[in-house]
Amino acid sequence: MRCPFCGNIDTQVKDSRPAEDHVSIRRRRFCPACGGRFTTYERVQLRDLVVIKSNGKREDFDRDKLERSIRISMQKRPIEPDRIDQMISGIVRRLESMGETDIPSNRIGEIVMEALARIDTVAYVRFASVYKNFQAADDFEDFVHELRPPTAPGEE
Ligand SMILES: [Zn+2]
Numbered sequence: 001m002r003c004p005f006c007g008n009i010d011t012q013v014k015d016s017r018p019a020e021d022h023v024s025i026r027r028r029r030f031c032p033a034c035g036g037r038f039t040t041y042e043r044v045q046l047r048d049l050v051v052i053k054s055n056g057k058r059e060d061f062d063r064d065k066l067e068r069s070i071r072i073s074m075q076k077r078p079i080e081p082d083r084i085d086q087m088i089s090g091i092v093r094r095l096e097s098m099g100e101t102d103i104p105s106n107r108i109g110e111i112v113m114e115a116l117a118r119i120d121t122v123a124y125v126r127f128a129s130v131y132k133n134f135q136a137a138d139d140f141e142d143f144v145h146e147l148r149p150p151t152a153p154g155e156e
Contacts, residue, residue, distance in 0.1 A: 003031035004038055019082075023089050049095055050102045061103070063092055070112060073127040077120050087115050 002009045011031045019026040025042040049061035067088050074084060091111055095103055109131050116124040 005036035006034040008033035074123045
């Protein structure tokens with residue numbers, strides 16, 4: 001695994017342990033070149049999912065992107081990080097078990113909203129209000145961008 005700080009590819013695993021009720025393995029990694037420490041998660045991927053946008057474009061499903069948008073909608077909400085991880089894993093499992101490899105982007109939005117509605121009303125409303133604009137634009141990138149709080153210019 002390449003070091004995200006210096007690009008060195010020879011990093012070491014310091015610790016491995018199950019996370020999220022044993023649906024993933026959390027690995028603490030160490031880069032001997034720069035001393036950087038980072039964490040990776042290993043998960044079962046049942047199948048490769050493809051997102052179909054309303055304009056017909058296809059792109060590989062990106063769990064990290066989904067996770068970013070969900071975490072932003074849950075900012076400053078009193079929700080355990082483990083609970084959020086579990087929810088995201090549940091959403092991905094649902095997508096993977098839909099029987100289709102190609103999934104319309106609006107279907108993903110609906111599933112996320114259903115999951116959020118069960119966990120936190122405020123996060124649900126935040127996500128849903130952006131999702132309405134999202135359906136007009138129907139571009140996941142725009143969607144994630146809109147969810148980003150306007151308070152952090154230049155911060156990525
Ligand atoms: Zn490094």
